[in-house]
Amino acid sequence: MSWLLPILVIIILPCSVFAARKTEWSLHLDSKLEATAYPEEYGEDTNSELYDLELIPVYRWKYLESWRFFVRPVFVATPNNNSEEERYFFDPSEAYIRYQTESASLQAGYNLFTWGVTDGYNPVDIVNSKQYFDPLRSRKLGALSLLYSQSIGSWELELVYIPQNRGSTLPGTESRWLPREIFVPQTADNDLVLNLPDNLRYDYSSRRNLGNALDNNYAFRLQRRGDFIDVALTGFEGAAGFPFVEPVVTGTIVQVSPKTVIDVDPDVLLNTYNYRIRQGGLSFVMNQWNMLFKAVGSYTQSLEDNPALQKWTNENVLGLEKTFTLGESGLLIGILQYSFVNTEKKNDSNLSITEIFRSAYMAGGRLTWKEVWGFNLLGLYDSIHGSTYQQYSLSRRFFDAWVVTATADLIQGSAETPLGVYGKNDSYSLSLSRSF
Numbered sequence: 001m002s003w004l005l006p007i008l009v010i011i012i013l014p015c016s017v018f019a020a021r022k023t024e025w026s027l028h029l030d031s032k033l034e035a036t037a038y039p040e041e042y043g044e045d046t047n048s049e050l051y052d053l054e055l056i057p058v059y060r061w062k063y064l065e066s067w068r069f070f071v072r073p074v075f076v077a078t079p080n081n082n083s084e085e086e087r088y089f090f091d092p093s094e095a096y097i098r099y100q101t102e103s104a105s106l107q108a109g110y111n112l113f114t115w116g117v118t119d120g121y122n123p124v125d126i127v128n129s130k131q132y133f134d135p136l137r138s139r140k141l142g143a144l145s146l147l148y149s150q151s152i153g154s155w156e157l158e159l160v161y162i163p164q165n166r167g168s169t170l171p172g173t174e175s176r177w178l179p180r181e182i183f184v185p186q187t188a189d190n191d192l193v194l195n196l197p198d199n200l201r202y203d204y205s206s207r208r209n210l211g212n213a214l215d216n217n218y219a220f221r222l223q224r225r226g227d228f229i230d231v232a233l234t235g236f237e238g239a240a241g242f243p244f245v246e247p248v249v250t251g252t253i254v255q256v257s258p259k260t261v262i263d264v265d266p267d268v269l270l271n272t273y274n275y276r277i278r279q280g281g282l283s284f285v286m287n288q289w290n291m292l293f294k295a296v297g298s299y300t301q302s303l304e305d306n307p308a309l310q311k312w313t314n315e316n317v318l319g320l321e322k323t324f325t326l327g328e329s330g331l332l333i334g335i336l337q338y339s340f341v342n343t344e345k346k347n348d349s350n351l352s353i354t355e356i357f358r359s360a361y362m363a364g365g366r367l368t369w370k371e372v373w374g375f376n377l378l379g380l381y382d383s384i385h386g387s388t389y390q391q392y393s394l395s396r397r398f399f400d401a402w403v404v405t406a407t408a409d410l411i412q413g414s415a416e417t418p419l420g421v422y423g424k425n426d427s428y429s430l431s432l433s434r435s436f
Contacts, residue, residue, distance in 0.1 A: 023062060025061045028058050029058070029435070030056040030435050031433065031435075032431055033052070034052045034430070034432075035051050037428050038427050044198055046176045054075070054076045055074075056093075057073065058071070070094060070095070073093055081172070083172020083175050094109075096109030096110060096111055103151045104150045105147075106146075111160075113219075115281075116283050117284070118317040119362075121339050123315035123317065124281035124298050127162075128142070129165060129241065133177065141168070143162050143217075144166075145163075147160050154225050154226060155223070160219040160220065161216075165274075167214055167274045173201075179421050180200060182421070184349050191258075193262070194251075194262050194268075196268070197264060203270070204270050208272070208274070209274045210244075210275040210306065213274040213304075217236075219238070220234065229285070229287075234280070234283070236278070237276070239275070240302075244273040245271070248271060249264045249269075251265045278303055283295065283296040294319035294321065295319070296317045297315070300312065300315070315341050316339065319335065319337040319338075321333065326367075326369075330368065334364070335362070338361055339360050341354060341359075350417055377393075378391040380419075385417035386414075388412045389409075394406050403432070406430050408429075409425075
């Protein structure tokens with residue numbers, strides 16, 4: 001079935017072009033140069049600085065009111081990256097054709113889906129696989145899919161079919177975003193700690209699929225928009241957003257209780273597995289007292305019989321957002337969130353994004369001034385492990401098209417915890433963006 005969507009695009013698009021008489025189109029390019037420095041050494045062959053070039057061309061084509069064609073691929077080059085897998089990244093991201101009427105639409109091609117209402121941590125936003133070169137700034141991968149949407153009054157239904165999911169992409173073998181001091185893998189009995197050597201050498205085996213994790217993924221969203229409350233019900237069955245990672249090591253056992261601790265030899269092989277999940281989710285936004293109250297909850301089941309995987313996971317986020325007007329020139333958006341996660345069994349793994357948010361508080365703010373200056377602030381506190389993440393970003397627009405941004409990311413925590421494992425990845429970056 002995976003061959004069907006490209007053929008539909010190839011057949012439908014030329015027919016619409018030949019019939020076109022009244023068309024509109026636009027083409028522009030978003031570009032960014034960024035330099036990032038990591039002051040602290042973390043690993044023997046990892047980068048202390050990175051230089052990125054990001055190019056995103058955007059093409060829109062419209063015929064009458066019915067046909068739309070949209071292309072927005074992403075290309076990122078990081079030539080000095082010590083991880084060969086990360087030096088050049090390309091993703092179709094969005095490349096689809098859409099036919100729409102007043103109340104319905106059919107869309108085929110590469111799509112990005114953004115479901116849920118919370119910021120930073122959004123447990124129902126799982127339809128797209130992700131690129132995790134930097135797990136704290138993951139990037140969605142376009143899903144080759146068929147999307148049908150239907151609106152009836154204040155109700156809207158979306159149905160998604162993905163013949164072949166792509167699976168997520170993990171950090172490269174020389175990445176700072178793999179554990180470099182202590183690795184606590186996810187195991188059936190939650191009883192293993194790996195002490196890693198300075199001359200660590202990671203390698204990946206070929207990705208394996210448990211069952212039919214990538215085949216025939218599907219999702220739906222049913223939402224109702226009201227005057228004060230918006231509610232959405234979502235469902236998904238398909239590949240889990242983060243694969244299961246199983247390290248294969250040799251070394252010396254130095255402790256057997258309460259957990260087995262191993263001083264690991266330099267060569268570590270990572271076996272990774274895609275596995276299938278089923279999730280139901282509910283989200284709502286309420287506008288009251290000039291504030292937005294947000295809530296998202298999800299219940300996820302693993303469909304694979306593997307003792308190391310959680311049989312069920314319940315994720316929840318509560319949020320509050322308020323906008324403040326600062327005179328005639330300024331605007332401030334403030335955000336507060338609390339997340340809490342329950343699972344079938346305890347998981348101490350420090351290679352788990354979900355575990356960061358098991359009981360976490362987040363506060364953030366976005367300030368704009370005269371549509372020229374921008375300042376973003378984000379703080380995250382993992383209340384179970386005492387780890388913190390802070391991000392500060394200041395931007396200035398020049399000549400309506402150029403934007404200079406300075407960003408600082410600060411991480412604190414113990415190396416065996418899911419956020420503290422990145423504690424030596426404090427970074428400072430400077431970027432220049434331009435739209436053509």
